[in-house]
Amino acid sequence: xxxxxxxxxxxxxxxxxxxxxxxxxxxxxxxxxxxxxxxxxxxxxxxxxxxxxxxxxxxxxxxxxxxxxxxxxxxxxxxxxxxxxxxxxxxxxxxxxxxxxxxxxxxxxxxxxxxxxxxxxxxxxxxxxxxxxxxxxxxxxxxxxxxxxxxxxxxxxxxxxxxxxxxxxxxxxxxxxxxxxxxxxxxxxxxxxxxxxxxxxxxxxxxxxxxxxxxxxxxx
Amino acid sequence: xxxxxxxxxxxxxxxxxxxxxxxxxxxxxxxxxxxxxxxxxxxxxxxxxxxxxxxxxxxxxxxxxxxxxxxxxxxxxxxxxxxxxxxxxxxxxxxxxxxxxxxxxxxxxxxxxx
Numbered sequence: 001x002x003x004x005x006x007x008x009x010x011x012x013x014x015x016x017x018x019x020x021x022x023x024x025x026x027x028x029x030x031x032x033x034x035x036x037x038x039x040x041x042x043x044x045x046x047x048x049x050x051x052x053x054x055x056x057x058x059x060x061x062x063x064x065x066x067x068x069x070x071x072x073x074x075x076x077x078x079x080x081x082x083x084x085x086x087x088x089x090x091x092x093x094x095x096x097x098x099x100x101x102x103x104x105x106x107x108x109x110x111x112x113x114x115x116x117x118x119x120x121x122x123x124x125x126x127x128x129x130x131x132x133x134x135x136x137x138x139x140x141x142x143x144x145x146x147x148x149x150x151x152x153x154x155x156x157x158x159x160x161x162x163x164x165x166x167x168x169x170x171x172x173x174x175x176x177x178x179x180x181x182x183x184x185x186x187x188x189x190x191x192x193x194x195x196x197x198x199x200x201x202x203x204x205x206x207x208x209x210x211x212x213x214x215x216x217x218x219x220x
Numbered sequence: 221x222x223x224x225x226x227x228x229x230x231x232x233x234x235x236x237x238x239x240x241x242x243x244x245x246x247x248x249x250x251x252x253x254x255x256x257x258x259x260x261x262x263x264x265x266x267x268x269x270x271x272x273x274x275x276x277x278x279x280x281x282x283x284x285x286x287x288x289x290x291x292x293x294x295x296x297x298x299x300x301x302x303x304x305x306x307x308x309x310x311x312x313x314x315x316x317x318x319x320x321x322x323x324x325x326x327x328x329x330x331x332x333x334x
Contacts, residue, residue, distance in 0.1 A: 003333050003334055004333065005246060005331055005332070005333045006331070006332060006333070007249075007329050007330070007331055007332075008241070008243075008329060008330050008332055009328065009329050010237055010327050010328060010329055010330055011326065011327070011328055012233055012237070012326065012327045013325065013326050014226060014229050014230050014233060014250070014325045014326060014327060015226075015229065015325060016233075017229070095222075095225070096222050097222055127222075127257060128222035128257065130257035131222065131226075131256060131257040131258065131325065153305040156255075156304045156305055157255050157256075157257045158257070160255060160307070160317075160319065161255075161257075186305075188315070189305060189306045189307065189308075189315075190304075190305060190306075190307055191307065191317050192307055192308070192315035192316055192317045193315070193317050194317070
């Protein structure tokens with residue numbers, strides 16, 4: 001046995017533990033026939049209001065539930081409970097993102113066979129959640145018109161990791177002089193071909209197109 | 221700031237590997253993709269903290285940056301994107317969302333003795 005310093009090859013994914021759990025979750029979701037949508041955005045982009053509206057509008061036709069991640073408080077879960085859908089809060093403490101194991105733990109005892117859609121609201125953060133697979137089928141990234149048009153090119157990693165972009169609070173677009181062509185161009189620059197929905201939770205403008213899109217995912 | 225969680229995962233993974241092989245680790249070689257969502261400087265800083273009170277204390281983290289590569293449907297091959305803000309083929313300008321490299325977060329080798 002040599003004690004000379006030497007180089008040994010390893011090749012191990014640092015997030016393999018998370019990826020393993022995510023794969024297990026994805027398999028469980030598939031077997032149960034539930035379509036899982038995660039939401040990422042900066043704090044204050046309107047994730048919770050958007051989710052509350054989504055849960056309410058989907059409910060006549062679909063069985064829905066949600067998990068919401070936050071650093072502290074159960075406020076979001078209380079708000080979402082108004083939609084009468086099953087909701088569970090995941091309080092992450094100081095952790096800035098959700099990990100697959102937290103989702104798995106939160107789902108203990110849930111009968112996923114009784115659901116059509118499960119929504120997972122990540123912690124408000126445009127950086128950290130991008131690295132963690134949660135086993136979701138679809139990742140939505142939200143951008144409110146009040147945040148400015150250049151968010152996508154400032155945070156290309158999270159926009160690149162998402163499947164669909166949702167531009168929220170469009171009822172305020174005129175007041176903040178939101179430049180839609182610029183925003184759309186920036187989204188397409190970092191993720192060419194990404195579907196984008198423009199909507200307002202307050203006025204319901206654009207909600208119908210987005211809900212139709214979700215429904216079409218369930219069939220596909 | 222999730223680099224500390226990442227650093228702790230690296231330390232855990234490397235310790236496991238070192239125990240299995242019965243070696244002492246002097247350095248950890250890591251491939252870090254530009255789209256991995258991890259800030260190199262803060263990972264280096266976090267790594268030192270994560271090594272405290274472990275057999276890895278004093279070891280180095282050697283990071284190899286992996287630039288993003290996309291598949292260009294027009295050129296029919298792997299190309300660089302114009303920039304991180306513009307996912308178009310740097311050669312012909314065709315937009316492409318098809319990332320083939322740049323998400324790596326992988327321990328590739330260990331400098332060991334014993």
